[in-house]
Amino acid sequence: MAEPVIAFDQALKEFDPVLGLEVHVELGTRTKMFCGCSTEFGGEPNTHVCPVCLGLPGSLPALNRIGVESAIRIGLALNCEIATWCRFARKNYFYPDMPKNFQTSQYDEPICFNGYLDVDVDTDEGRKTFRVEIERAHMEEDTGKNTHMGGATGRIHGADYSLVDYNRAGIPLIEIVTKPITGTGKYAPEVAKAYVAALRDILRGLGVSDVKMEQGSLRCDVNLSLRPSPEHELGTRSETKNVNSLRSVERSVRYEVTRQAARLLAGQRVVQETRHWHEDTGVTTSGRSKEQAEDYRYFPEPDLIPIAPSREWVEELRSTLPENPAVRRARLTKTWNISELEMENLINAGVLELVESAVNAGMSPDAARKWYTGELARVANERGVEVEELGVTHVELARIEALIATGALNDKLARQVLEGVIAREGDVDSIIASRGLAVVSDDGPLLEAIVAALAADPEVAEKIASGKVQAAGSVVGAVMKATRGQADAARVRELLFAHLGVSE
Amino acid sequence: MAAISRDDVAHLARLARIDIPESELDHYASQLDAILEAVDKVSGLDTSGVEPMSHPVKMENVFREDIPAPSLNAQQALAGAPAVEDSRFRVPRILDEE
Numbered sequence: 342m343a344e345p346v347i348a349f350d351q352a353l354k355e356f357d358p359v360l361g362l363e364v365h366v367e368l369g370t371r372t373k374m375f376c377g378c379s380t381e382f383g384g385e386p387n388t389h390v391c392p393v394c395l396g397l398p399g400s401l402p403a404l405n406r407i408g409v410e411s412a413i414r415i416g417l418a419l420n421c422e423i424a425t426w427c428r429f430a431r432k433n434y435f436y437p438d439m440p441k442n443f444q445t446s447q448y449d450e451p452i453c454f455n456g457y458l459d460v461d462v463d464t465d466e467g468r469k470t471f472r473v474e475i476e477r478a479h480m481e482e483d484t485g486k487n488t489h490m491g492g493a494t495g496r497i498h499g500a501d502y503s504l505v506d507y508n509r510a511g512i513p514l515i516e517i518v519t520k521p522i523t524g525t526g527k528y529a530p531e532v533a534k535a536y537v538a539a540l541r542d543i544l545r546g547l548g549v550s551d552v553k554m555e556q557g558s559l560r561c562d563v564n565l566s567l568r569p570s571p572e573h574e575l576g577t578r579s580e581t582k583n584v585n586s587l588r589s590v591e592r593s594v595r596y597e598v599t600r601q602a603a604r605l606l607a608g609q610r611v612v613q614e615t616r617h618w619h620e621d622t623g624v625t626t627s628g629r630s631k632e633q634a635e636d637y638r639y640f641p642e643p644d645l646i647p648i649a650p651s652r653e654w655v656e657e658l659r660s661t662l663p664e665n666p667a668v669r670r671a672r673l674t675k676t677w678n679i680s681e682l683e684m685e686n687l688i689n690a691g692v693l694e695l696v697e698s699a700v701n702a703g704m705s706p707d708a709a710r711k712w713y714t715g716e717l718a719r720v721a722n723e724r725g726v727e728v729e730e731l732g733v734t735h736v737e738l739a740r741i742e743a744l745i746a747t748g749a750l751n752d753k754l755a756r757q758v759l760e761g762v763i764a765r766e767g768d769v770d771s772i773i774a775s776r777g778l779a780v781v782s783d784d785g786p787l788l789e790a791i792v793a794a795l796a797a798d799p800e801v802a803e804k805i806a807s808g809k810v811q812a813a814g815s816v817v818g819a820v821m822k823a824t825r826g827q828a829d830a831a832r833v834r835e836l837l838f839a840h841l842g843v844s845e
Numbered sequence: 846m847a848a849i850s851r852d853d854v855a856h857l858a859r860l861a862r863i864d865i866p867e868s869e870l871d872h873y874a875s876q877l878d879a880i881l882e883a884v885d886k887v888s889g890l891d892t893s894g895v896e897p898m899s900h901p902v903k904m905e906n907v908f909r910e911d912i913p914a915p916s917l918n919a920q921q922a923l924a925g926a927p928a929v930e931d932s933r934f935r936v937p938r939i940l941d942e943e
């Protein structure tokens with residue numbers, strides 16, 4: 342049931358929003374955090390499991406070195422301090438997707454703490470940098486996957502029973518928690534989105550995760566509270582789960598501001614609770630109430646040895662950090678001589694890396710951008726996949742581009758060649774040969790088609806002869822049609838005017 | 846001296862998913878009290894300057910390399926399950942705690 346809301350601008354006149362963001366990222370290690378089971382996505386149910394990740398009695402965890410290194414590298418990229426000594430802890434609760442009846446996590450000794458991430462947001466006064474302070478980034482493990490059976494909706498409500506697959510149980514997670522983010526005012530939704538986007542870029546740049554929000558390898562919980570003014574103490578917050586796209590992060594913050602403001606203005610209080618975000622309707626609904634403090638009875642995990650990262654190790658890992666994405670972006674914007682908006686488009690299309698490697702391989706920035714944000718983005722969007730997943734290499738694009746430059750392909754034919762490349766029909770030249778896609782610039786067949794087009798529409802010849810050269814368009818169009826798009830349009834015009842004895 | 850109340854017992858029972866009837870709460874409260882009192886004797890010792898110990902053997906940084914090891918197959922994994930469906934563990938209706 343939808344709750345009352347008030348207008349966002351109105352809410353901001355009355356209240357000061359305070360954000361908090363918790364991001365879980367699934368690491369891209371080959372094996373799980375505490376056992377050698379594969380982390381590969383999409384295996385048959387319960388085939389990537391062993392006594393450790395099934396929580397069988399007597400099994401003992403063994404910590405994945407790359408999991409720890411990834412955690413430290415993430416911390417360093419987020420300007421965190423790295424603990425000199427820390428332990429894992431057991432977070433005790435019962436849920437069928439967690440076979441040990443506790444989650445191995447970190448409690449008061451996170452491996453990374455006290456960091457920050459600067460994010461840029463467009464404001465009325467131009468682009469402004471907001472500093473998001475990071476409280477901690479700690480290591481933990483993912484849970485299994487429940488499928489709720491029976492009932493009407495396949496949801497947990499009204500389900501008759503559930504089926505559990507533990508392939509995901511024990512996959513390394515890093516939870517990154519911000520401090521309360523204040524001072525954003527009306528830009529709270531944009532700051533939240535910009536933070537998650539910037540974090541995603543950093544994680545991708547580090548190569549520690551595939552950071553696919555839609556597949557759940559990056560998940561975001563959004564905490565929000567309101568207070569009458571920045572001088573007041575923090576208000577009661579709600580925690581919205583299931584916010585799994587950048588757009589949803591922004592929308593859910595906006596929605597919660599308007600919902601909480603409506604409650605407070607009506608003299609009601611905000612309930613401290615978990616809420617669920619609904620992508621389709623753009624609202625949050627009430628979940629579990631957190632009025633009663635949870636009692637997880639954390640205690641140090643006795644089966645895992647404490648971690649004491651030496652400063653040498655930390656510095657060695659620091660030296661593996663890639664260029665900060667924001668710095669890199671500014672550099673490429675300048676080198677490629679493009680606008681900030683054009684750079685934004687590349688990032689939003691998820692093709693910055695692809696364009697960069699194409700440019701590094703010798704393609705011009707303009708050509709690379711044209712392909713990746715144009716035709717390839719369109720096809721990817723149509724199929725609901727990432728551009729990257731189309732599997733078109735810059736070598737193939739460079740070949741197509743070269744053939745356009747020599748006139749052997751026109752844009753229309755190039756698109757058809759690309760279609761063949763995406764369908765893995767072979768290399769560019771063999772696709773052109775097998776699909777018969779080369780531009781017809783042989784004058785013979787073109788002239789034949791011109792004569793036929795003029796015969797079909799005798800008036801047009803007179804128009805052109807009398808100086809209305811724009812009428813040539815219809816002839817060129819007819820010739821293109823007759824040659825199934827394979828004619829060299831410029832050559833057709835030349836031949837047409839020569840044939841009619843007029844000069845352009 | 847009752848350090849453990851009826852409410853504490855009820856709370857612990859709920860956390861542990863143990864069904865304890867109302868009538869038995871006092872019974873367990875006094876038993877748990879006795880245990881706590883016994884353990885409480887340690888508080889009489891001077892432990893200032895003694896670090897709480899979580900690991901009896903001093904070791905640090907024990908890691909496993911990120912190399913896949915064989916997993917169980919689904920039959921083996923599910924062998925001890927009370928109920929199985931579709932290669933998954935079949936569990937009773939989950940109360941809504943999400």
Ligand SMILES: [Zn+2]
Binds near residue numbers: 373378392394
């Ligand atoms: Zn395992």
